Amino acid sequence: MLDTESLNRLLARALRRGGDYADIFCERRRSYAFRLQEGAIHDGSTVVTQGVGIRVVIGESAGYAYSDDLSLDALLQAADAASLIARGTPSGERRSIDLTEMRAPALYDQLRTEHAPAAQYVALLERADVAARAYDTRIAAVNAHVTDELQDVWIATSDGRYAHDHRPMITLGVQAVASAKRERASGYVGDGGRTSIAYFAEHTPEELARDAARIAAINVDARPAPAGEMEMVVGAGGGGVLLHEAVGHGLESDFNRRGTSLYAGRVGERVASELVTIYDDGNLPEERGSITVDDEGVPGAHKVLVEKGVLRGYMQDTLNARLMGVESTGSGRRQSFRFMPQPRMCNTYMPNGDASVEEIIASTKRGIYAKSFSGGQVEISKGDFVFMIAEGYLIENGAITAPVKNATIVGNGPDAMTKVTAVANDSRLARRHYTCGKGGQHVPVGVGMPTVKISSITVGGTQE
């Protein structure tokens, strides 16, 4: 987006009051979307996000400014604003920086530069609508959306890194609402990833829509969730939200460098049952959380967070890595040019264990089977978390029985991780639709997990 000469000039300007490091993040993103409501294409939208963010780092401090005006004057002003974090007297000295391009193997289509013809997106939504309504006569409403986005980022840093990434992202989401008597319930399913509309030839909109309708229909019949402590079996795939919240956030390096996470200073210690291994991987083809390079120009990587219950390492961006004396793990991510990068998760998952799903269910006397979650949240200092179950069932005497609705579960991350008593051999990644929020910034992520048993958790329903 900017030539080498301009990047060089901006880096020099940003550092003219001093500073350990500066970087420039240029972004151009176009997203193209349609929404379906009440059986018809309700509206369309386009979002163009274009601008440049400039950061200056000095010690633990960072100055940041961005500009959506791409003229050199406006960008120099932004560089000046970012430089204010350093207190030095502006010098006229020009540092010259040799920018070397980082190259990493592409993890997704780097060539697609246009969205597909509009009619193809509209057809996906219409097919989803028909399929959801046909699934069950009680489906009273279907809302669906498709968003196709192409993001280009260019990063230049004062330590000489230059990188470009071209990131596609398509998402198809279907919400079905079931209604019976005065009861209403909804089911939501989404999929896609860093791919193109061709993905939905195999992962059809009908399949997604029927799954959303199935969850809505199950929940409209479901009984209110129980209240109190019981065993929990977390379903494969979507259950991975549990790892993301209960452990993942606590292992992001900003919280650990600052000592605000309960996992700070505990690398090498046992933090979970020995059955627990957790990876975060930025390199899985086409997953939402994958990045050829991160938003600081560092290639995405496979990280071992927890291995057989022992904490192995944190997810690092460049600022925290430098202060902790380690290398970035390619975890510096940001929502857009309007934000500074933060250490973030990419695709967080647990590999296979050796139990079977059948024996896990059969060993559960009274519990809840959380097949998937609609979301979760964690408090990182003490590790208390909450999850909302999207599809859940009671387990009674070793068998899955009635569906339950609207269950929230609460617990404590390290406590729950020591209570993992079985891990099945059915690990898989969840459908691709998760987005993670942190410090006001949203980034796409992936999660995955095998079926896992936790010996005790608090279920927040209303029934005794």
Next chain:
Amino acid sequence: MTQDEALVLARAAVASAQRAGARDAEATLHVTRRFHAEARDRTISKLEQSTGRSLHLRIFDDGRRVAVTTSDLTAEGIDRVAREAVAQAAFIAQDRYAALPDACGRFAGELDLYDRALAERNDAEKVDDVLALERLIRAADPRIVNSSGSNYADTLSIVALANSLGFADAYTSTRASRSSSPVAEDGGVKRTAHYGTAARRLRELEPNDVVAALAARRTVEMFGARKPATMRVPVIFERDVAAAVLSDLFSAISASNVAVGNSFLADRIGERIGSEQLTIVDDGTLAGRLGSSPFDGEGVPTRRTSVFEAGVLRTFLYDSYYARKLGAQTTGNSTGGGIGANNFYLEAGPHALEELIASTARGVLVLDTIGFATEHATGTYSRGARGFMIEDGALAYPIDEFTVAGHFGEMLAAVDAVGNDLRFDGSIVSPSFRVAEMTISGN
């Protein structure tokens, strides 16, 4: 960019859309100058300052609508997205309700949204301000040994809206906020909490000592927390948590959710839903408040709307599209594509929070909740929570790792006391209130 320049650009965007072939168009330009400083210990850890611009362009072509948001404000950039929007519109179903509002205008009264002292405050003073806040929280209690940062932020915002009906108007507003997240440690256990506040005017912003005292108290008061037993008891929602409950309720009274069957309150206008203590208002015309503006996101004058009157549901909140669709009048709640709150609040009652606690023999005071669930369709409420056990009308001990759950309708009907501690530090606000009985799930 000045307010007048912003209006010129908004008008130009409308003209561009019409040249591209759109029958009607509306352009809103947001120009926001933002300053943010975060302090940790004795240093400024983050200093951010930028002026961002964003154009929101909506086109209407015979009931077909497309929205574009762009930060590329060059003439070519705007022309390009306008042409693409017109092309995209051909794929949208015709909807006879989709059009510009029937009447645009501006609330006639003085709203006092701009504070010159805030707009002109110098950076050095802001930096000293946030360093002082961080010093105060670290001095507040010996157990506070760390923090996730103290923050000061302010914005100067211009909103300029023009449409093809000939409406063109703009306003400028200011906003300042401060917040702090101390981390305390005791016996190897870390605890954190957060307190934040905001105002349109600098002199109305809660001062650093108040913010520090509240943030510190919220952090250390939870030491020794236990997990409560599972039980059904009265539950008091402290005002910030009460505001979060109101925010969930807002989804259920938004016409956009009502219209598509996503609200448990659909078809219940005129019914008594809440207790007599429950009067809930949306008002965009309160002078100096954070949710006030002279017109909404589509140029409709803001107004005062009683949503619940003594527990009776009087109306939903509409923009012009959903008003036409549901046979009502717009309430001036458009965000320019969706429905949002102006100042949405529960009217204060007569009781101090201490009185609510003193009149509760055995119950739970909820100070913070985590989690979210978009169950405004079903009306189910369930959150992770922390707070205090109340015994014999007094706070007995802190509790955490529990959930508080119930049905929204039953909760509103069971509100039996409302506090007098309403503060307008956001656009959805509430005083503390008590619900006669809810399910606490713990051990």
